Amino acid sequence: MKPFYFIGFVLVAYFAAAFFDSAAVFDSLEFSGNLLLKILPILLLVFGVMFIFNFFVTPEIITKNLAKSSGFRRWVIAIGGGIISTGPIYLWYPLLRELKKYGVSDGFVAAFLYSRAIKPFLFPVMIFYFGWAYAFTLTVVMILMSFGEGVIIERLNLKSVK
Amino acid sequence: MKSKKIFSAAQKSMRAILNSLPILLGVVLLVGLLNSLIPKSFYTTLFSQNLFLDSVVGSALGSVLVGNPITSYVLAGEMLQQGVSLVAVTAFLVAWVTVGVVQFPAEAILLGRRFAVWRNVLSFFFSILVALFTVAILSFF
Numbered sequence: 368m369k370p371f372y373f374i375g376f377v378l379v380a381y382f383a384a385a386f387f388d389s390a391a392v393f394d395s396l397e398f399s400g401n402l403l404l405k406i407l408p409i410l411l412l413v414f415g416v417m418f419i420f421n422f423f424v425t426p427e428i429i430t431k432n433l434a435k436s437s438g439f440r441r442w443v444i445a446i447g448g449g450i451i452s453t454g455p456i457y458l459w460y461p462l463l464r465e466l467k468k469y470g471v472s473d474g475f476v477a478a479f480l481y482s483r484a485i486k487p488f489l490f491p492v493m494i495f496y497f498g499w500a501y502a503f504t505l506t507v508v509m510i511l512m513s514f515g516e517g518v519i520i521e522r523l524n525l526k527s528v529k
Numbered sequence: 530m531k532s533k534k535i536f537s538a539a540q541k542s543m544r545a546i547l548n549s550l551p552i553l554l555g556v557v558l559l560v561g562l563l564n565s566l567i568p569k570s571f572y573t574t575l576f577s578q579n580l581f582l583d584s585v586v587g588s589a590l591g592s593v594l595v596g597n598p599i600t601s602y603v604l605a606g607e608m609l610q611q612g613v614s615l616v617a618v619t620a621f622l623v624a625w626v627t628v629g630v631v632q633f634p635a636e637a638i639l640l641g642r643r644f645a646v647w648r649n650v651l652s653f654f655f656s657i658l659v660a661l662f663t664v665a666i667l668s669f670f
Contacts, residue, residue, distance in 0.1 A: 371551055373551070373552055373555045373634045373635070373638070374551050374552070374554060374555035374558075376555075377555045377558045377559050377562075378558075380559070380562060381558065381562060384562060384566065388566070391562075391565040391566055392562075392565070394561075394565040395558070395561035395562040395564065395565040395566075396558075396561065397561075398560075398561040398564050398565060399557050399558050399560065399561030399562075400561075402557050402560060402561060403554075403557050406553075406557070410546065410553075413546070414542050414543070414546050417541075417542035417545060417546070418538050418539055418542045420542075421537070421538035421539075421541045421542050422534060422535065422538035455556075455632075456626075456629060456632060456636075457549075457552070457553060457556050457629075457632045457635045457636070458553065460549060460552075460635055460636060460639040460640060461545040461546060461548070461549040461639060462545070463639070463640060464545070464639045464640055465545060467640065467641075473641075473644050476640065476644070477644075477648050477651075480627070480648065481627055481652060481655070483626060483627075484598075484623055484626035484627045486598050486626075489598055489602065492602045492603075493602055495606075496602055496603075496605065496606035496609070497606070497609075500667060500670050501615075501663070501667060504663050504666050504667055505619065505622075505623075505659070505663050508659050508662050508663050508666070509623070509659060512655050512658070512659050515655070516648070516651050516652065516655055519651060520644070520647060520648060520651070523647055
């Protein structure tokens, strides 16, 4: 699907929704506007990370350190990076695409994306609703599953982005 | 030499961001539409008290819904208080952040369709497994 087809589809959905519930469409636009304002700083952060990445890290360094390494360190970087990353998942797609172009494997990217479900800054909310034991157990299981998903995707050898 | 490198890095990064802007804008608009059209009370009417089925429903629900993870915690906390099982609630929480039906087009365009399909399918099943493992481990405490 081309990018402009996607946004075209969303606009058609808005027009269709407006026939049934125009108030909901206005609420949606207000919600989307607020969301856009919230994610703009994160987008700037992503730009900053990409800039640093493009400035300091050459494709050769990436290939040498990440793409070709298959040790434990690579998984720690992927999972740790996912845990500390912030903002909506789709804001990270451009950066991850760049990494994939430089030869970083799909497994690494999958582990990064999966471990993003662990949100250390939201632990207080989780503990409030579910308790310490739950928050701790879920976090450990999620880390293991991030590794598991990364390994499975790696084994599938998808070669999805040229 | 250094200023050329800075310019090149900035140009490269800006191009990557600008290329993905139409997709990002589409996702944001879709999130807003779903948020307005689906009432929050709807979520608690879907569960049947069958552990496995509820975890599948929880995972499916978490997969199609999008938003800040804090929203999912609040929703999940409310579900739990209304008698929805912890397995279902956990599957819902995990799928909310790991599976992205709404973001799928963006992921497929930017990271590859096969990658996006496999990652989302695996994450869907993993959310059920994570829920079952977590609750099983908790039962020992």
